[in-house]
Amino acid sequence: SQTIHQWPATLVQPVGSPLSLECTVEGTSNPNLYWYRQAAGRGLQLLFYSVGIGQISSEVPQNLSASRPQDRQFILSSKKLLLSDSGFYLCAWSVRATNEKLFFGSGTQLSVL
Amino acid sequence: GENVEQHPSTLSVQEGDSAVIKCTYSDSASNYFPWYKQELGKRPQLIIDIRSNVGEKKDQRIAVTLNKTAKHFSLHITETQPEDSAVYFCAAEGRRALTFGSGTRLQVQP
Numbered sequence: 001s002q003t004i005h006q007w008p009a010t011l012v013q014p015v016g017s018p019l020s021l022e023c024t025v026e027g028t029s030n031p032n033l034y035w036y037r038q039a040a041g042r043g044l045q046l047l048f049y050s051v052g053i054g055q056i057s058s059e060v061p062q063n064l065s066a067s068r069p070q071d072r073q074f075i076l077s078s079k080k081l082l083l084s085d086s087g088f089y090l091c092a093w094s095v096r097a098t099n100e101k102l103f104f105g106s107g108t109q110l111s112v113l
Numbered sequence: 114g115e116n117v118e119q120h121p122s123t124l125s126v127q128e129g130d131s132a133v134i135k136c137t138y139s140d141s142a143s144n145y146f147p148w149y150k151q152e153l154g155k156r157p158q159l160i161i162d163i164r165s166n167v168g169e170k171k172d173q174r175i176a177v178t179l180n181k182t183a184k185h186f187s188l189h190i191t192e193t194q195p196e197d198s199a200v201y202f203c204a205a206e207g208r209r210a211l212t213f214g215s216g217t218r219l220q221v222q223p
Contacts, residue, residue: 034210043119043215044157044202057209090156100145102204102211104156 002027006091006105013112019064019078021108023091026072031093033074034102035066038088050074051096086112115140115207119214126193127222134217136203137185145206146179146186151216152199160201161188193221 006023013019025031035047046059048066056066063082067075074091091105116139126132138146147162163170163177163186170177174193179186190197198221204211 032210044213046210046212049210059209100206100211101147101159101162104158106156107154109154 002093002103004091004093004103004105006108008108009106010109011111013081013110015083015112016080019076019081019085019110021076021089021091021110023074023076023105024072025074025093028072028093028095030071030096032096033068034092034094035074035076036090036092036104038090038107040087044090048076081112083112086110115143115205115212117203117205117212117214119203119217121217122215123218123220125220125222128193128195130193132190132193132197132219132221134188134201134203134219135185136187136205136214137183138205138212139184140205140207141181141184143205143207146177147204147211148175148177148188149202149204149213150199151202157202190219193219195221195223197221 003026033050036044037047038044048058050056050068053068064078089108092102094102119136144165148160149157150160151157161172161175161177163179165181174191176189200216200218202216203214
């Protein structure tokens with residue numbers, strides 16, 4: 001069966017520090033991968049999606065970036081965090097060639113202070 | 114791109130009553146509409162979905178209806194229980210990814 005791992009679960013970072021969140025998927029090949037952000041009490045905002053290694057599309061201009069160095073690995077990064085980057089970050093995957101059923105990781109609660 | 118609106122933002126019901134959450138979408142090309150349940154601090158989990166070739170789908174106490182002409186769909190929960198308390202998100206298939214509504218916080222009062 002397929003599983004998705006996301007870490008760390010919580011992170012407290014000072015303003016201006018770098019960020020690296022990692023997500024890996026097991027049990028499937030060539031998945032579509034996504035990063036969503038959820039501000040406190042708000043909905044899910046799509047940040048990045050990827051249909052293959054090295055193929056990243058950004059939905060919202062920001063100081064975050066994403067990379068997909070391997071088929072089942074998706075990384076969210078920032079060189080300098082802002083206060084507004086605080087939120088609950090969720091990695092997700094779906095079957096290749098479909099953007100239907102999304103399966104989410106357990107999320108990372110990021111607090112930028 | 115796709116735009117999804119969800120109402121109400123909060124909903125409080127008595128245990129045993131029914132709850133209804135409604136969503137509208139903008140892209141007539143969307144064909145897939147899932148609903149997710151998110152408990153506090155947890156990941157959203159798919160609870161039910163519907164495709165555009167179906168008008169209604171049921172799974173025990175939950176059901177979803179779709180009116181493709183009017184571009185709206187609804188989640189119905191019957192005989193609500195305290196464990197149904199959570200935030201519920203509707204979503205619609207976009208060209209690249211699911212677009213989510215803003216969520217409904219459902220509180221079931223014992």
